Amino acid sequence: MQYKVPLNKRIFDITITSILLLILLPLFLLVALAIRLESKGKVFYFQPRVGMNYDIFPFFKFRSMYADADKRVEELKDQSQYGGKSETKKYQTSFSGDIENLRVSDEGLMDESVFLEESQQEVENSFFKVKNDPRITKVGRFIRKTSIDELPQLINVLRGEMSLVGNRPLPLYEAEKITEDRFIERFMAPAGITGYWQVTDRGKDDVSGVSRKMKDVFYAQKRSFLFDLWILFKTPLAAIQSENV
Structure with missing residues (x-):
C-alpha cells in the first residue's frame, strides 16, 4: 500500500516553504561563503535518504563536515551514542x-x-551519532547547533520528497536495519524537516534508538494537521541545542 501526503498538508508545505526560501536567501549566501572559506569542498551535501513508503531521494544539507567524513564512519562506530x-x-x-x-x-x-x-x-546500533564528532568543521558546529545546516531541505519539501513535519529520513545503512514489525510503521509518515522526536528529545544524550523509533511510529499513527502545527510551534526552541551531537 502506498501512503500519500494529504492535500491540505501539501498545499501548506508549498506555501510556507516558498515564503521561507525568499526570506532566507541572504542567509543561504552567507553560510555558503563561510563554508567555502573554512574548508575545500562543495557547499551542499547530498546523501541518499529513505522517506515515506521506503522511497529513496537525495537529501540536501549545508556541508558541516570535512570532505572525508563518510570514510571515517567505521573508525568512529564504537563511539556511537546509540550503541557500539x-x-x-x-x-x-x-x-x-x-x-x-x-x-x-x-x-x-x-x-x-x-x-x-x-x-x-x-x-x-541502527543509529549512528557521535558526541563531539571530530569530523565536524568550526562553521559546521555552529550551523548544526542552530540547525541552519537543515535549511536546504526546504528544497526537498518543494520537490515533494519531504514535508515540513514528519519523521527524519534515514540514511540507507540505518533504514535497512529497521525490519521489525513494531518499527516499520514509521515509513507510513512523510519524511520531515522537523518532527515529534526532534521537539521532545533532541539534544539529550540518554535517548535510546528504540525510544526514537517508537516516537516515529507514534507520529505515523497519530499525525494530523493540528499535531503538525503543535510540532512547528515547538520547533524553534528545540532547534537551539547545547549538545555537540
Missing part, C-alpha cells in the same frame, strides 16, 4: 531440557535471554 560493539554471542551447539528457552539464529542455537539482548543491541 555488542558482547560476544553465547551460542549453544547442543541442549537438554526445555527447548522453549532456546532461539534459532543463523549461527546456531542461542539462549533466549542472549537472543533478546543481541536483538536490542542491533536496534541501538
Whole structure:
C-alpha cells in the first residue's frame, strides 16, 4: 500500500516553504561563503535518504563536515551514542531440557535471554551519532547547533520528497536495519524537516534508538494537521541545542 501526503498538508508545505526560501536567501549566501572559506569542498551535501513508503531521494544539507567524513564512519562506530560493539554471542551447539528457552539464529542455537539482548543491541546500533564528532568543521558546529545546516531541505519539501513535519529520513545503512514489525510503521509518515522526536528529545544524550523509533511510529499513527502545527510551534526552541551531537 502506498501512503500519500494529504492535500491540505501539501498545499501548506508549498506555501510556507516558498515564503521561507525568499526570506532566507541572504542567509543561504552567507553560510555558503563561510563554508567555502573554512574548508575545500562543495557547499551542499547530498546523501541518499529513505522517506515515506521506503522511497529513496537525495537529501540536501549545508556541508558541516570535512570532505572525508563518510570514510571515517567505521573508525568512529564504537563511539556511537546509540550503541557500539555488542558482547560476544553465547551460542549453544547442543541442549537438554526445555527447548522453549532456546532461539534459532543463523549461527546456531542461542539462549533466549542472549537472543533478546543481541536483538536490542542491533536496534541501538541502527543509529549512528557521535558526541563531539571530530569530523565536524568550526562553521559546521555552529550551523548544526542552530540547525541552519537543515535549511536546504526546504528544497526537498518543494520537490515533494519531504514535508515540513514528519519523521527524519534515514540514511540507507540505518533504514535497512529497521525490519521489525513494531518499527516499520514509521515509513507510513512523510519524511520531515522537523518532527515529534526532534521537539521532545533532541539534544539529550540518554535517548535510546528504540525510544526514537517508537516516537516515529507514534507520529505515523497519530499525525494530523493540528499535531503538525503543535510540532512547528515547538520547533524553534528545540532547534537551539547545547549538545555537540
